[in-house]
Amino acid sequence: MDKEKKGLHLKRATKLKIIFAGLLTTVAAMFATIYFTDDQSYNLSWIINVTVEDGATDPAYSSGGFDIKKAGKFKFKAQWGDWENLDPETQAGFITALTIKDSAGEVIFETTGESLKAESRIFDLEEGGYTLEYRFLANQEDLDAYLLEHFGEKSEEPADCFKDGTWEREYSLVADESHPKAVVVGALFGLIFGGFLAALLMVLGTRDDKNVPKYDERQIAEQGKAYKYGFFTALMMLALVACSGLLQIEIPMEQSMLCTFVVVVMVAVMATPLIMKDAYFSLRENKRFLIIVVGILGLVNLAIGVGAIASGRIMADGKVSFMGGANLAAAALLIYIEIAIIIKSIIDKKED
């Protein structure tokens, strides 16, 4: 007995037209936003020869400046020395202290190190001139005095890098305009574009046959069980996260990455019984097409994740960051689903 189905039923061609229109609109809006967002960037880089003799440096310091043309939010990226190889033999015999001040003489940013590659938090900078000074410290007394004046405390352990010699060093400072809102807008565009892409794949991978139900009654029953397992998995994981907070156990993941991890585990737990009980694919879906698409998406995300590991973007301040970690998590999930589908296919063939 066929029941009359409620809802809007569009022809396949109409659905495809709506999806392509949505994709093009999203891409156009994204490029328009990028075009009209004007980013400022100030790059100061110079080479200094520093000589250390009997605890004194020549020169004692080196300074420069830059002008911010328009007020905005900026991040500083400072780099000097061989920060990748911290072998004392290769390091210079002095410590560099960087200080950035505004036109009123107020300190905006300061940092110290033998070698350094650092990125600051976001600062609100007004239009106007800014000065930067690299001070070279070649004995413990000068270093302690500097730290006491600028950071309120001496170093915990004496530095062991001081030695006589001459070193040529490149000092680089970049002040990049940062748009936190752009990150959110970018993520939103990504989600909308991803949504339209998912809709496109669903339309392409599904038979346009309203006489065939999407899922049969057994599949719907199995889905209910799978959603239950996923729900309780998410509940347990969130409880563990809460407990770790109370016990002050630090999880080496950014907050957004931790949420992504919970979602990935939850979906994996949910997908396993769905695949094993043949409730994952609907009756109308083109299984082979979707298996290929899932495989491709998994590999693309894996490539992006591996790129993030290679470039060092995967970690930020000792924690797994969302920017590279999310792709790896997505890749792991998609590849796991792919493997589960393949195993189920082998089991089904053996049963036949």
Next chain:
Amino acid sequence: MKNLKLKSARASFDMSQQELADKVGVSRQTINAIEKGDYNPTINLCIAICKALNKTLDELFWEE
């Protein structure tokens, strides 16, 4: 409990599980699960299967 009556009725029509599933509007695995006794179909599905195999509910689903 296995449903051998359903299996033999399907075989008498020389019908595969997939063909019966397509006729009834379910997946092949659902027919397989019913025959193996792993799934108890709803009355609507039972009726649909009976119509497809030209049998009564008693002939296919009554436990003896």
